[in-house]
Amino acid sequence: MDVNLTISLMRGQMGAVIEKAVNIAVETVLGEMIRVVGLKFEEIKREMTAKEKENENIRRMLETSRCQMKTMRKYISVLSAEEPRHRLYQGDGDMATTSTGMHCRRGPNPCPRPRVSEPTPVAGPSWLRQQMHISKETLRSDSHIPEQDTEETHASTIHKVVNSSSHLMDSQALLSETIDPIWGQNPLASAETGHTDMPDSSVLSAPMMADECMSSQTTSTLTFGAPSLKIKQEEAEVEIVCVKDEPAEAGSIPRFEYSTAELHQPAGEPELGVSLDLPASFQALQSPGTSADLAIPAFIGVDPTTYTVMAKTAAEKQREYRARRDADPARREKYLRSERERWRRDVETGKKKRIGDLGEKAQRWRRKQWRDAKERQKRSFFKLIATPPDNPEPSLMVLLQP
DNA sequence: TCCTCATTGCCTAGGTAGTC
DNA sequence: GACTACCTAGGCAATGAGGA
Incomplete structure (x- = not known):
């Protein structure tokens, strides 16, 4: 009885209140759900936008990388085709550095052998080589290497190769400095950078031959470097000019012939710290690693008149x-x-x-x-x-x- | 049920050696 | 020099397995 009374009383007096409270609660919950769903929706929209943006970025990166790979392939092929000839041009540049080498040999500590880690050619699967090319390109991207695509004329090709070699040389000189702080600190010491590490004695030995030529003073013909081909003169970087006398290799040196003018270049010793006015291409010759990167012995001994048409590799x-x-x-x-x-x-x-x-x-x-x-x-x-x-x-x- | 990831098979690109 | 044969690695799509 009392219970029924209580229920009827509650229904009469509190029913409306309870109903109102429940409605409010339901509305609150619904409102909260709507708010949460809306927030989620917004979040998803934002994520989608971000994803689209990222996809676009990835597409752009891939496109850029493809372009880099293309450019690098062309660059490498042009460089590898031109590098040997390019090195030979610089034989006359050796004369200018001979003095450095002599100076070097005269020192109490004759040209400590630099321990330069040469960027060895990537031997391995093609994907790895590609990656290496990409990373190299990325490494060098600051320098904005000129595109090799439009290389058509001989002269311009040479010019480009000179520039490219300079880039190569710069990065490699940087490498050597990074690896060997002592080497990097001393311009003269670093002048020997990588020379002894160069595997090709023919290239190595040009300064030594210069010594021989200077002592005899007999040869007078220039057998390479057609008159029409101009070697770009650039300010020298002493730290990468290197001469090391290795008598053991002297026997196997193919002899180059130099013009009298070249032979009579002033062989005075430059003062310490003074830049040698060498052709940049010669610097590339002396640059550590460049010769190691590229197979060069094949062209040694080839008639210089044929340098303009280098043999293509089988690949x-x-x-x-x-x-x-x-x-x-x-x-x-x-x-x-x-x-x-x-x-x-x-x-x-x-x-x-x-x-x-x-x-x-x-x-x-x-x-x-x-x-x-x-x-x-x-x-x-x-x-x-x-x-x-x-x-x-x-x-x-x-x-x-x- | 959907999604993600691994597996698999097929195909292509590119290097090298050999032949014509 | 042009071409072929062979080889290896990578790309790609189909498929399966397992988890949410």
Whole structure:
């Protein structure tokens, strides 16, 4: 009885209040939900915008990297084609540095051998070489190396190569300084930079030959460097001029002939710290690492008149051939068809095995290779976008790190 | 059910050696 | 020099497995 009374009383007196409170609570909850959903929605919208922006950035980076790779390939091919000839031009520059070398030898501590870590040529898979090229390009991007694409004329080519060599030389000199502080501190000491490390004794020995030539003073013909070819004169950098006398190599030195004018260049010793007025190209010759980067012995002994048409490497020839072939859709289609055919043939003959045809051990090995390849692929991708040349956006980098 | 990641197979690019 | 054959590595799409 009392309970019923209580309930009716509550319904009569508090029902409206309770209903109102519940309504308010429901509205509050709904409002809060709407607010949260709205916030979430806004957040998602922001994220989408950010993602789009990042995608755009990634696209730009990829495009930039592609351009860099193209440019680098052309640059390397031009450089490797021109470098040997370019080195030979600088034989006359050796005369100017001979004095330095003599001075160097006369010192109490004759030319301490520099321990320069040469940027060894990247031997390995093509993807690695590509990466190295990319990183090199990135490293050098501050210098704004002129594009080699438009190189057509001989003279301009030489000019460009001179510039390129200077860039190379600069970075390598920087390397040497970084690695060996003592070497980097002493201009004269660093004058020997990398010379003894240069693998090619023919190039190495030009100053020594200069010594010999100067002592005899007999030769007078210039067998290289056509008169029309002008060597760009640039302010010398003493620290990369290096001469080291290595008698053991002297026997195998191919002898260059120098003009009288070249031979009679003042061989006076420059004062310490005074820049030698050497052709920049000669500096490149002396630059550590440059000769190690590029295979040069093949051109030594070649008739200098043939320098203008350097032999292409097999890879270059093959690239050109393929470019011509791919330019013709029919030939390209034929090639692709034959490749596909070969793939099928290899599978049929068991040269290429599907994973199921392999033994358990071979399957594990194959899978490991696939995993590694995928890992490399991912790493190279992240490495690529982690070192954008011009748009290092930290937040993006953090987000994209694996 | 959707998403992400790994696996797999196929194909292509590019280097090298050899042949014509 | 042009071309072919062979090889290796990488790209890409299809597929499967597992988790949210």
